[in-house]
Amino acid sequence: xxxxxxxESGAELSEAYATPLAxxxxxxxxxxxxxxxxxxxxxxxxxxxxxxxxDSEFGPYWSVTRWEDIMAVDTDHEGFSxxxxxxxxxxxxxxxxxxxxxxxxxxxxxRGGAGFITMDEPEHSVHRKAVSPTVAPANLAKxxxxxxxxxxxxxxxxPIGVQFDWVDLVSKELTxxxxxxxxxxxxxxxxxLPYWSDMVMNQPGHGPVKSWQHKAEAMMECFGTFxxxxxxxVTSGGGNDLISxxxxxxxxxxxxxxxxxxxxxxxxxxxxxTTRNTISxxxxxxxxxxxxxxxxxxxxxxxxxxxxxxxxxxxxLAHMSRVATRDIELGGKTIKAGERVVxxxxxxxxxxxxxxxxxxYIIDRERPRQHMSFGFGxxxxxxxxxxxxxxxxxxxxxxxxxxxxxxxxxPVRSYSAFVHGFxxxxxxxxxxx
Ligand code: HEM
Numbered sequence: 442x443x444x445x446x447x448x449e450s451g452a453e454l455s456e457a458y459a460t461p462l463a464x465x466x467x468x469x470x471x472x473x474x475x476x477x478x479x480x481x482x483x484x485x486x487x488x489x490x491x492x493x494x495x496d497s498e499f500g501p502y503w504s505v506t507r508w509e510d511i512m513a514v515d516t517d518h519e520g521f522s523x524x525x526x527x528x529x530x531x532x533x534x535x536x537x538x539x540x541x542x543x544x545x546x547x548x549x550x551x552r553g554g555a556g557f558i559t560m561d562e563p564e565h566s567v568h569r570k571a572v573s574p575t576v577a578p579a580n581l582a583k584x585x586x587x588x589x590x591x592x593x594x595x596x597x598x599x600p601i602g603v604q605f606d607w608v609d610l611v612s613k614e615l616t617x618x619x620x621x622x623x624x625x626x627x628x629x630x631x632x633x634l635p636y637w638s639d640m641v642m643n644q645p646g647h648g649p650v651k652s653w654q655h656k657a658e659a660m661m662e663c664f665g666t667f668x669x670x671x672x673x674x675v676t677s678g679g680g681n682d683l684i685s686x687x688x689x690x691x692x693x694x695x696x697x698x699x700x701x702x703x704x705x706x707x708x709x710x711x712x713x714x715t716t717r718n719t720i721s722x723x724x725x726x727x728x729x730x731x732x733x734x735x736x737x738x739x740x741x742x743x744x745x746x747x748x749x750x751x752x753x754x755x756x757x758l759a760h761m762s763r764v765a766t767r768d769i770e771l772g773g774k775t776i777k778a779g780e781r782v783v784x785x786x787x788x789x790x791x792x793x794x795x796x797x798x799x800x801x802y803i804i805d806r807e808r809p810r811q812h813m814s815f816g817f818g819x820x821x822x823x824x825x826x827x828x829x830x831x832x833x834x835x836x837x838x839x840x841x842x843x844x845x846x847x848x849x850x851x852p853v854r855s856y857s858a859f860v861h862g863f864x865x866x867x868x869x870x871x872x873x874x
Pocket of ligand 1: 515557558559569707708710712713715718719750752754757758761814815816817818819820821822823824825827828856
């Protein structure tokens with residue numbers, strides 16, 4: 442069997458296959474944290490591609506694991522709604538968070554309420570259209586030289602011959618820098634952006650989150666900062682950054698405070714975790730596939746396809762979910778109105794019926810953009826070109842400077858079945874070019 446990065450031990454394989462199908466909960470976070478998810482999804486694609494988990498910490502939910510079926514759900518925005526949230530949420534954690542918010546006098550947020558990613562039509566398109574010009578290729582071309590210059594500064598400041606955390610010094614720095622540029626956010630405070638993203642995405646005891654109270658306070662700080670930016674841009678007007686664009690468009694200008702906060706969080710999280718984990722994922726995959734790393738060094742024209750292959754292979758967002766609006770037949774099963782459906786992009790990206798040799802990391806594939814990591818349909822990632830731009834720039838700049846970046850030991854993976862990534866990754870750069 443060709444499982445590229447980390448061959449499973451016999452125990453992992455037999456656990457995935459021995460568990461009765463009815464009890465299989467593919468969102469089990471421990472398996473994501475210790476990287477043992479692969480045999481579970483392989484089994485589901487073969488034996489039960491539209492799978493129902495009746496009881497879990499996330500409540501009951503359907504798992505869709507094959508390429509074709511995921512496409513069918515993602516492109517049917519009438520049959521499947523995003524309004525009640527797009528990720529699996531731990532039910533106990535949600536209750537605890539609500540209690541913590543009430544304790545500090547905050548209104549608990551609805552399960553959706555995370556910007557336009559949790560809106561259905563026609564409302565969704567209005568909000569999406571207001572931000573899409575900022576992240577369209579024409580505006581990005583204007584931003585690119587500044588992103589390149591700042592990326593170069595980050596790389597030039599890295600220590601040589603000394604072990605350090607790649608996630609912290611490079612992946613977070615670079616995404617924070619690009620996002621600060623997009624928002625026209627005070628540059629000296631840019632690390633606040635990945636910090637807030639980490640506070641949103643983690644539960645107490647993970648990442649920087651110490652308690653629910655701590656998390657709620659960080660959110661209040663974030664919303665307060667973006668409130669001031671809104672007020673300042675409403676008055677000044679005319680800017681090309683994301684916040685100015687939201688204040689300028691008549692419909693988004695009229696949005697409620699909760700909607701504005703949701704949009705801000707969406708852009709921060711959307712732009713942070715995903716790109717950050719692709720940068721780390723590329724170091725991981727290239728170190729585990731030295732033949733591919735050598736190919737890249739020999740031919741820097743392969744940077745763009747390598748970036749796409751990493752986005753497929755890593756699948757920085759493992760899933761998106763929807764709620765069925767009516768009874769729908771899929772893969773011989775009936776999904777009932779009101780039931781939650783999870784599209785496992787991470788599994789679709791390893792579906793051999795859509796991608797040849799999907800478990801192998803091959804940076805010069807014929808169709809490198811053929812992957813599900815950005816989704817499909819009306820919610821397809823609006824930031825996909827920003828992501829490709831910054832990832833391409835950083836790798837062009839890395840290849841100019843460092844012959845090799847060596848990963849030291851195994852990285853620490855994120856405690857999440859949604860964000861598929863790394864909390865830390867030790868590396869050493871032996872020498873400059
Ligand atoms: C490798 C990097 C990235 C990945 C893998 C990724 C992945 C995704 C996915 C899977 C979706 C939902 C698709 C669906 O439901 O069909 C999405 C939506 C979105 N992403 Fe990204 N994303 C990335 C980078 C970015 C960046 C850099 C930004 C912002 C600057 C961003 C902003 C958004 C927004 C605003 C949405 C909501 C779109 C909508 O609902 O219409 N993303 N992204």
